[in-house]
Amino acid sequence: MSETSSTTAAPAAGTVAVLSRLRPYVQAALPRIYGAMVVSLSASVVALAIPQVLQWMVDGPLADGDANQIWLAAGIVLALGVVEAVLIGARRALVLTPGTHVEARMRNSLYAQLQDLPVSFHDRWPSGQLLSRAVSDLNLIRRWLSFGLVLLVVNVLTLIGGVIILISLNWVLGLIFAAAAVPVIAYSFAFERKYSDVARRSQDQAGDLATSVEESVHGIRVLKAFGRSRYALKRFESQAEQLRGTEIEKAKAIAGIWLYLTLIPDLAFGVCLVVGVWLASTGASSVGELVAFFATGTVLLFPIWSMGYFLAMTLDAKTATLRFFEVMDSVNTIEDPASPSTVVDGHGELSFDDVHFRYQDAPESFPDLIDGVTLTVEPGETMALVGLTGSGKSTLTALTTRLYDVTGGAVRVDGVDVRDLSRDELRTRIAMAFEEATLFSQTVRENVLLGRPDASEDDLREALEIAQASFVYDLPLGLDTKVGEEGLSLSGGQRQRLALARAIAARPSILVLDDPLSALDVDTEALVEAALRRVLATTTALIVAHRPSTVALADRVALLENGRVTAVGTHSELLATSPHYRFVISSFDADERAEAREAEERAERHDAEERAEIRDAELGITTKEVAS
Numbered sequence: 001m002s003e004t005s006s007t008t009a010a011p012a013a014g015t016v017a018v019l020s021r022l023r024p025y026v027q028a029a030l031p032r033i034y035g036a037m038v039v040s041l042s043a044s045v046v047a048l049a050i051p052q053v054l055q056w057m058v059d060g061p062l063a064d065g066d067a068n069q070i071w072l073a074a075g076i077v078l079a080l081g082v083v084e085a086v087l088i089g090a091r092r093a094l095v096l097t098p099g100t101h102v103e104a105r106m107r108n109s110l111y112a113q114l115q116d117l118p119v120s121f122h123d124r125w126p127s128g129q130l131l132s133r134a135v136s137d138l139n140l141i142r143r144w145l146s147f148g149l150v151l152l153v154v155n156v157l158t159l160i161g162g163v164i165i166l167i168s169l170n171w172v173l174g175l176i177f178a179a180a181a182v183p184v185i186a187y188s189f190a191f192e193r194k195y196s197d198v199a200r201r202s203q204d205q206a207g208d209l210a211t212s213v214e215e216s217v218h219g220i221r222v223l224k225a226f227g228r229s230r231y232a233l234k235r236f237e238s239q240a241e242q243l244r245g246t247e248i249e250k251a252k253a254i255a256g257i258w259l260y261l262t263l264i265p266d267l268a269f270g271v272c273l274v275v276g277v278w279l280a281s282t283g284a285s286s287v288g289e290l291v292a293f294f295a296t297g298t299v300l301l302f303p304i305w306s307m308g309y310f311l312a313m314t315l316d317a318k319t320a321t322l323r324f325f326e327v328m329d330s331v332n333t334i335e336d337p338a339s340p341s342t343v344v345d346g347h348g349e350l351s352f353d354d355v356h357f358r359y360q361d362a363p364e365s366f367p368d369l370i371d372g373v374t375l376t377v378e379p380g381e382t383m384a385l386v387g388l389t390g391s392g393k394s395t396l397t398a399l400t401t402r403l404y405d406v407t408g409g410a411v412r413v414d415g416v417d418v419r420d421l422s423r424d425e426l427r428t429r430i431a432m433a434f435e436e437a438t439l440f441s442q443t444v445r446e447n448v449l450l451g452r453p454d455a456s457e458d459d460l461r462e463a464l465e466i467a468q469a470s471f472v473y474d475l476p477l478g479l480d481t482k483v484g485e486e487g488l489s490l491s492g493g494q495r496q497r498l499a500l501a502r503a504i505a506a507r508p509s510i511l512v513l514d515d516p517l518s519a520l521d522v523d524t525e526a527l528v529e530a531a532l533r534r535v536l537a538t539t540t541a542l543i544v545a546h547r548p549s550t551v552a553l554a555d556r557v558a559l560l561e562n563g564r565v566t567a568v569g570t571h572s573e574l575l576a577t578s579p580h581y582r583f584v585i586s587s588f589d590a591d592e593r594a595e596a597r598e599a600e601e602r603a604e605r606h607d608a609e610e611r612a613e614i615r616d617a618e619l620g621i622t623t624k625e626v627a628s
């Protein structure tokens with residue numbers, strides 16, 4: 001189940017309560033935002049003053065035929081128009097930057113939180129959902145802060161001020177106009193409920209769409225190799241269609257409130273016009289008063305019409321804020337202890353003491369995946385961890401660096417529970433290399449020195465040498481060549497060797513290697529193993545092994561079976577005493593044979609393709625010759 005479907009059901013909180021959670025991020029920008037409100041409100045006051053001048057002009061100079069005064073009134077109206085334009089410009093200048101600062105601050109906090117949250121959080125959250133929160137949701141909040149919030153507040157105040165002026169100009173007409181607000185406000189409440197729901201759906205669906213794009217780009221080779229691009233496109237199209245439908249629902253909701261916001265004031269205006277003309281005909285109102293009334297009403301039309309837009313923007317910002325805080329409120333279950341212990345005089349002993357572990361989403365009826373593992377890897381010893389696929393080997397290694405926390409028992413480094421060490425200390429003592437080697441869009445040097453940026457050039461060279469990664473010196477810019485997603489593409493084996501070099505360069509006292517040689521050919525693996533033996537002579541190592549050659553590296557082997565270590569000994573001891581070990585090792589052989597068969601088939605396919613290409617080329621030449 002994706003995390004979104006569970007988060008959609010978040011309890012409905014008031015819009016103001018939700019948006020006020022932005023306060024810590026907005027605090028520094030508040031002076032400019034308040035300044036923009038004041039300036040914008042001044043522009044509204046100036047706009048509302050123009051009808052007053054018009055009233056004076058119609059009832060005074062125009063009625064008296066005083067040309068000088070008419071010119072004076074026209075000059076004042078022009079000057080007020082210029083002042084209003086300058087104030088609007090000032091408002092724009094004031095709101096230009098604060099939103100961007102808030103957005104940057106929130107994005108940095110979100111990134112820091114994502115780095116801090118445990119792997120179990122990332123297991124549950126699709127990447128597109130996180131991406132859409134970090135990009136489009138924060139973008140919505142910035143636009144609302146710079147534009148929506150200021151104009152919403154100013155428009156409401158302008159409307160209140162405008163209605164007071166209308167009532168003071170003519171209370172009968174003013175009250176007719178004000179009465180129109182009642183159905184509009186009632187409709188706004190219904191709109192808020194409806195729009196909040198559809199805005200949430202749209203933002204979640206946009207996140208799901210981002211996940212699909214991310215997955216299909218990431219897995220483009222698999223999709224192409226299996227000829228599933230068309231299927232992926234169909235799935236994407238149906239998701240995009242769903243989002244389009246939701247966006248149309250949103251647009252319809254906005255159109256609905258817009259209809260109310262234009263129709264009702266226009267109707268009120270029409271009624272005011274009829275009543276106003278009648279009042280003027282009876283002498284109860286002057287022509288100037290009517291001109292001022294309708295000019296003021298016209299000034300109020302934009303704030304009324306735009307209210308639907310700003311209301312929708314505010315609700316979008318509310319949803320974006322809710323989605324942002326869903327990540328920020330996620331509790332980090334793997335934190336540093338209040339007063340961390342430290343390993344004094346450690347030699348690199350790694351021990352598992354009745355360790356239990358189960359994944360959060362494991363069915364209750366299932367036993368613990370790690371169901372009481374007790375094992376000690378002595379300082380300087382190399383222990384291979386062997387077991388059937390899915391027996392929990394990777395999971396057990398992940399407990400050493402607290403990628404997950406044990407659910408029972410303890411993992412200890414030199415006698416200290418890993419949960420009592422600061423995460424920084426723990427991760428300098430233990431370095432890991434995984435089967436799936438991840439490289440970042442950085443230079444080779446930065447990738448290898450990820451765990452120890454201050455390592456010397458000699459250490460870097462040595463780590464590359466041990467991991468048989470000297471190929472990096474032949475890259476276009478050597479160690480300064482950018483690799484990873486945005487850089488040079490490397491083969492699976494090359495990536496694994498760099499990831500291994502990264503673990504070695506960190507110079508930990510304990511190395512945990514989760515099948516890091518699986519993508520290497522037999523010859524390179526033998527070279528890496530020979531070099532690794534030198535490092536492993538002084539370093540404690542726990543190595544997940546899937547090949548007999550990796551097992552051969554180890555001093556002892558631990559057999560993981562049904563969540564427990566059921567046998568520990570040398571390879572030959574276990575071969576002699578454990579039927580399950582013999583079974584696991586024979587499955588290795590079967591795997592290797594399958595791999596070799598696959599490699600052979602690949603080579604045959606390649607040859608056949610080459611032959612076909614040559615034949616096609618020859619055929620092409622012959623056809624051309626015939627044609628000519």
Ligand SMILES: Nc1ncnc2c1ncn2[C@@H]1O[C@H](COP(=O)(O)OP(=O)(O)OP(=O)(O)O)[C@@H](O)[C@H]1O
Binds near residue numbers: 359369393395396
């Ligand atoms: N993040 C996760 N969330 C839930 N279950 C998981 C997670 N990772 C692994 N599992 C489950 O835990 C079990 C053990 O997985 P693990 O990767 O530790 O096995 P393994 O022995 O390393 O397998 P292999 O030899 O195939 O690499 C599997 O059944 C797997 O489905």
